[in-house]
Amino acid sequence: MGDFWTRMEGRGPAEVVVDGVEVRAGSRVRLRPRGTADVLDLVLTGREGVVEAVEQDEEGAFHFAVTVDDDPGRDLGEARLPGHRFFYAADEIEPLGERACRVLVAGIGNVFLGDDGFGVEVARHLSAAPRTPGVDVVDFGIRGMDLVYALQRDYDAVILVDASPRGEPPGTLTVLDPTEPTEPAEHAGPGQRETSGAPAGGGGQPLETHGMDPVKVLRLAAELGPVPRLIRIVCCEPASAAEALYELSAPVQVAVPEAASLVNALVMEMIAESAGRGCRDRAHG
Template sequence: MNDFWTRMAGRGPGEVVVDGTVVGPGSLVRLRPRNRTDVFDLVLGGQVAVVESVEQDDEGALHVAVTLADDPGRDLGEARMPGHRFFYSAEEIEPLGEHEERPGGARVLVAGIGNVFLGDDGFGVEVARHLAAGPPVAGADVVDFGIRGMDLAYALQRAYAGVIFVDAAPRGHAPGTLTVLEPDLPGGPSPDGSLEGPLEGHGMDPVSVLRLARRMGRLPARVRVVCCEPVTVEEALFELSEPVRAMVEAAAGLVKSLVMEMIAENAGPGSRDPLPR
């Protein structure tokens, strides 16, 4: 098994052309397995999937790594866990339109971010865990990203209608104060093909992640940041302060409202498509 994953994890070209359509990370495809007798492949035939990467094995063959669009454990696929991540040849996938909706309609990514070892900095993670422990949030994928900024930037390459970051951020308010921000989205590359300013692949503040995601090619059209005023984010306290912990449930309710708002905006006449690749 280890040898298989090693062979399948080679660096690929990034994109592949299928029936005249460029397919890469974030592309929606329909699975059309050929000449396979495995019952799993027979079940997956016809399913809509999201391309995670295009990879090349040690023999030079290209493989499209995908996760199912409606798999609630899709983040496990990103972590290369069997049963959530699948490989198909270019001949076994059917590209779908860039604006074709996923099963169940438009979806929103709720990203809990922060370092749980630095006191209130773990607020976003706690809110994500609180949401995940309750009934599913309709139309949303709730993921605890922690400090995995690169993973979050990759996740933003999918066809999400919007993203909601949940984080702790000092803004000069009383501890526990919740604030909703709508950050300015970074623009496209400059004429020389680069973005202004340095890019931090390991940065986990929303602005750094958005800039990295934009460099990679795609941003959701709607972005909100739910902030909580911390008591401290520097000391190794390993738990939230009382004022911040008391706001976890309120923040979860606020996130649910924002999810519904984003989905409604996406369905309305003034909805915006994701930024072009």
């Protein structure tokens, strides 16, 4: 029994060769179900979609979890909810030889602590716009472990959006690259700063986010397995994040649409960079 649970706890293979083509999370496929009596199989035959995960059962057979392109509830499938995520065997999919770059935009923060809810509000703002293929926008709030597990889902890039006191005027946006050593910003526009290195508060103190420290989340995720190679943190200087306020301050509220535009620009840059590398590289802790 112990061996069974050990096998069940193991991750599926990163990739499987189907008809001479490597298939992994993000690979595009065309569905060719074997069933003929199942109405759902008839409807899905010939449809194209994206492989969300590769699983292997106790007997060693591979199963590919696929979300279909024209499914209006595709985002539910990407969230691993039943009914919009379909499993097929290797001989039921036709690899198309393409792989969609996948980006996670994670809104972080406590909506009950005033400006600390900035990341959540940006995620809501982005979710109201048309969805960019391959990009998942998720409001994680203060659910740090949910974010840790999400980072294990074969994303090529991740953007964390959060409020962080850095000694700037309230509403100032800062883009951080936690994978690089701290160095002076090369580009900075009005109300925006671009830096690298792990985020820190005023006076070099560790980042304080009232419930979830994105740097600690990234470190824990890296200890569990590979994490996205491209990582950015979009921070906003709060006016106050320590009071039981239920709305953002005026300067931070004004920064929300600007931050959403900044995130969209970063998404496009990261997709382009990932595509140039074949969407394959992943960082390990």
